[in-house]
Amino acid sequence: MSRHLLVTGGAGFIGSGFVHHVLAHTDDTVTVLDKLTYAGDKTSLEGLPDARLTLVEGDVADAALVEELVGAADAVVHYAAESHNDNSLRDPSPFLRTNLVGTFTLLEAVRRHGTRYHHISTDEVYGDLPLEDPERFTEDTPYNPSSPYSATKAGSDLLVRAWVRSFGVQATISNCSNNYGPRQHVEKFIPRQITNLLDGVRPRLYGAGTNVRDWIHEEDHSSAVLRILDAGRIGETYLIGADGEKSNREVVELILQLMGRDAGDYDLVADRPGHDLRYAIDSTKLRTELGWEPAYADFEAGLAATIDWYREHEGWWRGQKDATEAAYARSGQ
Template identity: 65%
Template structure:
């Protein structure tokens, strides 16, 4: 099995590469990554060079992408398309990189797969569906109408539509997946969970947008990637699979749990963290109905205890300070320009 993994030096992509190397000793992977700020070559350290090739390049570059995809000729070969700009805050400040990576990049990947008749799996997000009310019992399903709220989610929605159009119009053998919020090792410190963990580790007071009532459906990155592998192995081209672990939890609850696990809870009326001005268009609630993925593909998440998962994630960041410390100060300086303590 030969795989081209776009965005394979990013958070979810790097974890996917590690998972495939562990579980498939006969697999060879080519990581295509433009190595922007959110990628890190160190996330791929220690992997066997004879099985993992790293190519620095932009998946939106049709020449580079076509050259790599053309090498995939076996029946199990595929492209796994993780590459994306993904941070909502950044998309509100500067939307163009999201259009370039998420839409133009997906177009180039689709054209390469069409030219060489190569299987594709496109990785997307539940944010394309917009948000649910906090008291709404409903969950997102593959039939939920798209209603993106930010430039990030809008460009991912556009990418999903391109994939569906290329399946229908050109017969591209593609599957799609929309996953809930991931957490785990190798996640950039600009994101909510690693930011709070690394704040506490560096003596900086954690920060919570608004009241923290926003609910996310948390899933460990390893469970996400095990579902992607199940889709590659048993998924039906043209289908969309939703990936989630029934991990709904408010940002406030996650913050309190991180503080508790790290011994940083405040005393008396002090919660141990600050509430800061909310970001524009902040979605209220995400919730995934992954029953079809579980029933049809036999997939089950294994990391369903958020306390255990967060504890292990905290341990990883505590043990790998050299991975995140070089960029921590820069990230906090960026937030300091926009956040105001309430």
């Protein structure tokens, strides 16, 4: 039986990826609620079937609008978030409104309507790990956020847990590692490097480039979220990862090589304050309990396809680029 899903932040990077995935792999219909800030783009939803998709421009902290949309939905998947660490260091206030007040607003609505709710979070809530250590984050790792972004995401996770326990909200949570793929804003690490190279600009690396991230293709993230929505146990948290640990230096050097440049053709810039050393996800629970596996196990192949997408879709990212680089220039990065 088909469902009607409300997807918040569904015009953003991973949200739009999930909408594409749902409409390709199910008979569900989708309403997207998106504020269409700089990180949300209507064109990310182009080509999808109009009869199964509705886009509503609005704020997840708007209680009246959220009440109306939740009342018409069978399930809510909450992607909407302010998510860029550098922006949270410049001005934390939007992160508190969207990530905390927005989550509270949704939780109150799904509580009133008895609606299934899935909450999208990040591995950054756990802080970081030593660079030379076999340890990975698990569902039992204590929260230790480092930035205003990760602190507000940690707070939103805790709100969900409290609403499950106190009010019986039918919710699950997923914490995912770093995503890459098509339609990601050029402020983010991988698309910034790709678009810089397309513009003839040398890539820039924070610090020494030794910080490690655990990369997953957004299509794999989407398939995992759909699996949790379908079969996850209420009240549980699932970590989503694809065993994609790479240092920032390794990623930049691979991008350079895939784009026909010398692997050392990049610049080092001042490190970001509070820059986490290493993220690494143990997704054993998701894989064993729900039978999920990533489809994009080859990071190099996924990265090559991502480079091709940005080459072929300059019209999608060109309007973002100047403002993004101006903001980085003001901070010396």
